[in-house]
Amino acid sequence: MCTFPESLKSEIKLSVNISNGNRPQTIENGWFRPNSIKEYYELVELNSFNPNNVKIVAGNTSSGIYKDQDLYDRFIDLRGIPELSMIRKNSDGVEIGSAVTISKAIEVLREGKAPTLVFNKIADHMNEVASSFVRNIASVGGNLILAQRGRFESDICTILLAANSIVCIQVGSKRSTYSLEEFLEMPPCDHRSLLLSIFIPSWASSSNVLFETYRAAPRPWGNAVSYANSAFLAETSTDQETGDVTLEIVQLAFGAYGTEHAIRARKLEEFLKGKIVTGPILLEATRLLKEIIVPTDGTAHAKYRVSLAIGFMFKFLSPLAKSLAQPRKCMPTEYNNVKSYMDSVDSHNIPISSRQDIVFNSEFRPVGEPIKKSGAELQASGEAVYVDDIPAPKDCLYGAFIYSSKPLAHVKGITFKPSLASKKVATVISAKDIPKGGQNVGAGWIFGSEPLFADSLAEWAGQPLGLVIAETQRFANMAAKQAVVEYAMDNLEPPILSIEDAIERKSFVEIPAFLYPKQVGNISTGMAEADHTIQSAEVKLGSQYHFYMEPVTALAIPDEDNCITVYASSQWPEGTQSAIAKCLGIPFHNVRVITRRLGGGFGGKAVRSLPVFVSCALAAYKLRRPVRIYLDRQTDMIMVGGRHPTKAYYTVGFKSDGKITALHLDLRINAGIAGDVGPLIPRAIIGAMNKYNWGNLSFDLKVCKTNNTSKSAMRAPGDVQGSFIAEAIIEHVASVLSLPTNAVRRRNFHDHESLRVFFGESAGEASTYTLPSLFDRLALTPSYEDRVKMIKNFNSVSKWRKRGISCVPITYEVSTRPTPGRVSVLNDGSIVVEVGGGIEMGQGLWTKAIQMTAFCLKELWDDGKETFIEKVRVVQADSLSMVQGGFSGGSTTSENCCEAIRLACNTLVERLKPVKDKMEENGVVPWEALIGQAAATNVNLSASALWIPEESTSKYLNYGAAISEVEIDVLTGATTILRSDLSYDCGKSLNPATDLGQVEGAFIQGVGFLMYEEFLTNSDGLAVTNSTWNYKVPTVDTIPKEFNVEFINSPHNKNRVLSSKASGEPPLLLSASVHCAMREAIREARVEFCSSVASESTALTFQMNVPTTMPMVKELCGLNTVENYLESFI
């Protein structure tokens, strides 16, 4: 199947290589490739050249930074000009053409027998720029031009600046050379300036040269630009008698700290030149540097960036100051000196490793076997067909959303800027296109809904105002971005944009009584029993985007007789069907929603994706033509609200031994504009908190209705916040009492009796309460104690890096729900399985469904062949084929589907067994023969079932515990997860291979929530972290260096599906172990540098909000640690 996009095909046809006598007279759409500098200038001097719609490119990777590519429709590619790709190297240095790629530059710098220190370090640093696939195409010149034009956080510019690099530029017919520093000071280059080459001196003839480069970025080497970067060059001389080191030459470059471009710190260089490096000189240098490094107004984390610059300079110069080399206390005796010890424990030397310990369960074979995920090859090869891979039907049109950028405003009109794209707009679909009898309803669930399109009043930033329809997705996207919306604010109250606003204006979503969590005991009595109390402490957690791989996608095809078929990337085909039918005002049976698989969902494709499917259907219905929508990542991030931001204020009473006697919680949740799943969140938060026995528990819960995008279910919704809040309270209690945190955790575990008080029936039987033993196996062991001791040693020797370790338990309540399934055998013996709303989204649902089918029909085929599973195929969800499908979510869909399959298979066995028994009178009955005979005798070979779990056993608890060990860099705030050991009670896993994937993936997604993913909005509530450029999920460089998982195979349990347990969401909570370990490490730093963070008493107790990003870690350790340390030498 060829799915190469039509829009790209047409661009290729349009590309013009002007060397073949094919010289264009005008710049129309498409690509132009001049073959000489002369041809380049001929092109840009054409009358039709307009810099606003022609982009000049080398690798064009800047389109990944400035998401404006959609706005250009013509391009000039510089890579056809040979001069820009030349490389010249001699003993003085290397000159590289501006179009040379970063990868090639690295290769050239490292070439030769003995590359100089400067070349080596530049190459090493370049290797941390972007990722290999970007470096392989991105040019060095493109990077410098981005930096020269201003406010691009270039690394390359900074490191070349410190090495005294020189650039060669042509403007018109004039060629000139400038130092890189001069070049950066020039007015921003326009299309008339061509950067030809860059010369980097080798510094080979200089003696005693030191050169070092630094960067601090949210991810160490994973496509993230720096908060600040630096490169330093120094030539030194050493007094043989005294050992004093004098700086003869010093060149200090700083960049990315909130500056227009990288700079040389000239004043500081002059100060240091000729000086002996000592503590007081360094202190003076830091003071001078603070005057030089001044981030421009509005720079995020400005103070943090300044402290980074100081930290980098300190790292470079402090080893030269002999007075700063101090022996540290508590060195392990087997090491002679600090250096040999630090080398032995250097986290950079820890190899990446992992271990998985699983006990396989062969009782229900092939259920329980780690069989490969169904469709793995199709996905790996790219053949798997997702909604956007379905070939476009004839006459297909494409849609893109125009959304409100205001939180509360009248919409007066929408116009388009004149452009090629606006000429291609077929129409704009809006609320006025909803047919008579239909409703303006977009996303909605039992707790309320929101309009599909704003009619005349926009109520949140990101609300769809209309859907631009054009001939290609690109034109639709371009036109939507060029739409100009006219707003008016007359007679409107200010919008409610925060939890505080909502509380003040009493704007709440009601929590139905049946969802209100259970308070326990009597809070006053509990508080009276306490020896100590902590009053109204605060914990704050941000949002998190559902970072699925496939943005929300739909293809709607109108059919005869007012019917419509919609291919939707939906976790909830049944809900999609009903929303479309309601909007169009047609019966449900006119709407067929088909979902084969999703490229991830994490809850974002349940309720929040509905407006995309419904608008797509509305456009197709109205225009009587197929319509496709593939949200670009930016629109997806703006429209699909994310996790609920939460604030909790707790008052807790406890005994001197750490036993908590009472907890009162004021919980504030930002739900956004509609209810969505908001009213469920408090219950989930309290549920996860109840892993501990609080003695007496009371709370005040507010789900706030605000003028923000509705927040929605996001993997472990509420539970992850709850588990985290519980740990924050436990740690706070432990720090007040100066007790080990694990001792306080263990002191507050439930016994089975209290577990039943807090969880009721979900607590199950005493034998199923595996948490205490699970925790003890991890935390109460000699090996844990040894690790704690080693960390203590490390922390006493290491000043600027600190380590922490923590073990965290989790409890997670899930519920099963009614689910339909159908199993049909075809005449050749192959089997087709349908599981209604059971959507394969990477969690392995199909694989488990196949295993279950094979297991349940075993009685009919058990001839020893392992290949039976190959006869089973699970097919797409189709809302008209299998009704009452419900949604996929809440971690139990796989087991629900398996149970429905089991019931359907039982019916088939009942029908086929007598046929088999009869045939067996004549010997062994192969499966195909059995089916042949059954078909010939008109046995019904298709069975459907609706599994309805029993009320009393529909809920159960999942348990796990995890140890994490981390190291923080006090100078940068970077955290390295050294090791995580996860222990998870997966019951009798239905498929340990897919469950392992779930456990590991969930844990890392939790790490993202707690440490990296800042889902930020502007003051109007519009998401501004709206691309991979500014929203950082964990990558390979941020996962634990050692990552171990073990499954606890807990005993049989008749109330669960073949004694299995859920694995989708609960393990996400284990990531709190990383956060708690970070707290331990930060505490060590605060104790070490307590004068710089505040008084000693506050060193131990501090609030650590989520996500705890690098700047926050550094702030908690103290922004002035270097200065304070240096002051101690005066």
Ligand SMILES: Cc1cc2nc3c(=O)[nH]c(=O)nc-3n(C[C@H](O)[C@H](O)[C@H](O)COP(=O)(O)OP(=O)(O)OC[C@H]3O[C@@H](n4cnc5c(N)ncnc54)[C@H](O)[C@@H]3O)c2cc1C
């Ligand atoms: C995911 C990602 C991560 C990144 N991370 C980092 C990072 O950590 N650190 C860092 O420093 N950079 C980073 N970058 C930036 C990257 O290095 C630049 O995008 C790249 O070097 C630009 O080169 P290019 O050939 O693609 O330029 P293009 O995108 O083709 O061009 C960029 C601009 O330069 C102009 N231009 C290009 N060549 C010339 C020339 N010879 N004369 C005049 N004008 C010219 C173009 O007109 C255009 O405006 C990252 C980029 C991406 C996409």
